[in-house]
Amino acid sequence: MKSLKEELESEQVRHLDLSRYCAVQSGTPVREALATMRAEEGRPMLVIRGEELIGIFTERDVLQRVVGRPDALDGPVDAVMTARPITVLPDTSAADALWLMDDHHFRNLPVVDRQGRILGDMTYAAFVHYLAARYPVEVQNRPLRPQQYPSKPEGGD
């Protein structure tokens, strides 16, 4: 039987649930970028020049480089984004992508194909969802509150 590791090695990034993202053009003022992100429920933002991915701008960047610095708000998003993010190919193995995130503390891995097209943004949610669907009995079939879950297999407490 395959281990989960082996399973993830044969699974490709494009088979996972990729997260949604929003995008702005390079040079967009930070204030405008923030408004766009809020309108998109706080999704991570990919910064593009034309079609090309040049940076990524996330909550963490907001926390570390924007909030409390009013001067940053009117500057371009390029000044506060993480430039030249590491990306993965759609056929990168899910295991490789996971190690990459784990080793480098990446929280977003844009998925970009060989022609430079952006296909999605991979986050930890992709693995969380994979595990949930892979082990539905263990993970999905539960109540919200752990104390509502019977402690005995036959349903008793």
Added chain:
Amino acid sequence: MTTATIPIQKATLSRADFASDQTVRWCPGCGDYAILATMQKILPELGVPRENIVFISGIGCSSRFPYYMNTYGIHSIHGRAPTLATGLAITNPELSIWVITGDGDGLSIGGNHLLHALRRNVNLNIILFNNRIYGLTKGQYSPTSRLGAKTKSSPMGTIEHPINPIGIALAAEASFVARSLDSHTQHMGEVLKRAAAHRGSSFVEVYQNCVIFNPTEWDGLDDRRTRDDNILYLEHGQPMVFGKNRDRGIRLNGFTPEIVVLGDGVSEADLVVHDADSTELGYILSSMEYPTPMGVFRQVEDRPTYTDGLMEQIATAQAKRGRGNLDELYRAADLWTVVPQDPTEPIEAHISGRVGGEMDDEYTDMLTGQGKEADDSTSYGRAGTNLDIHGLKDRLTEVNVEALGTHAPVEVDTQTSLAKAIRQMNSHQIGCVLVTDETDRLVGIFTERDVLMRVAGLVDDLAAANVGAYMTADPVAVRADLPIAHALHLMALHGFRHLPLVDDDRRPVGHHLVPRRGALPAQWVVV
């Protein structure tokens, strides 16, 4: 596997030895007599002593059968003969058990009982007398009555499609499925003997003539003159030739059997060869009406019987734990006494009980599979481990998030300024702080999402604003002994990225943060 050996009697018995002294109450001319006679004829040939033979029936004319056999017998409950017989087969595997049922008894009221005895492969011989009518109750239509049959209960003709007993038996996975008819006693005798010789559930449908309420049902089949032109005798390994003159045969055209005349360019080599091992062929034959197949449709020999499997498990359990005691077993379970309630007292005061601790644990272990040897010996570390799927499943439910390493709580109170809270987050490199009240209980969380959505570019003076007004109040918080599976559940189904860990008084004891190195699925489970 235990094998019941049936002692062969020295003194040979005769047909008469199996006939009881009871007056037979069937209508004169009833086909049941022929079946009774055939049974009494073949039993001595099986060499089973009378005291090891039991006939169990339900309700109906056919079900009166046990009275007439000089063996043990139970004229039981309507439709339930297979069930009683199952119990008997388990408690005494030495017995040769015959179930006698009718089309009404076995397929109306007892349909479900029949199915499950068949699929369990209980070592029984189930003989269903099919007269396509309720005989005993004087001629109401049954589940095998033809569409349009006019009976006492369907004077304008039935509007129900009949069911096919052979198809039912095949679908129920009976390991021996056969058909015969009352009027052809040699054939019936051979089929009954083969059914008796088969270990497992044998199902035999016997076309039976109810001379009073349905006398024309088997016209063509029960007439010696036309019989062999209308019956296809199934013989394993033989081409399907039929007809009095053995001049016709069955050829498969796709999935459809067709009748061909031999000679004229068609030879036996073109015909279907009967294969009782083939379930597919069994189904095709079960739906064939002309010629009517008779004989063994399917026979599967290598399937263990229900009793074999059960006895094996009992032997294994007893070897491990000794013989059990039913009384102790019963008393080991949760017991309680419910006494009349005094309306002034809370109900809890009226429930007293004791929990059989050991028994429960054992039972629980059994259910969770913990009793068996653990099939993985992996650590949670990254290096060199190779979790198999079962190990992982156990890990998900048995390992708690605290075992993975959690972050010490970074706490602020509701009066803390936004400026200070954000400084805390940045200095701890963490996306979430826990907000507590004066008694140190968790009242909210303040996360980088809150910063993005409600603060950045929106609040000018961060020092003047308090966290209490911007936090997410009353977050779901969990105890540190939360199984990983539950944490995944909260993240996957509810979208939580931060799980505050609290004690029973809701005081923070840590964070489980996602994403955070060490808190990733990669660290938890994949390695």
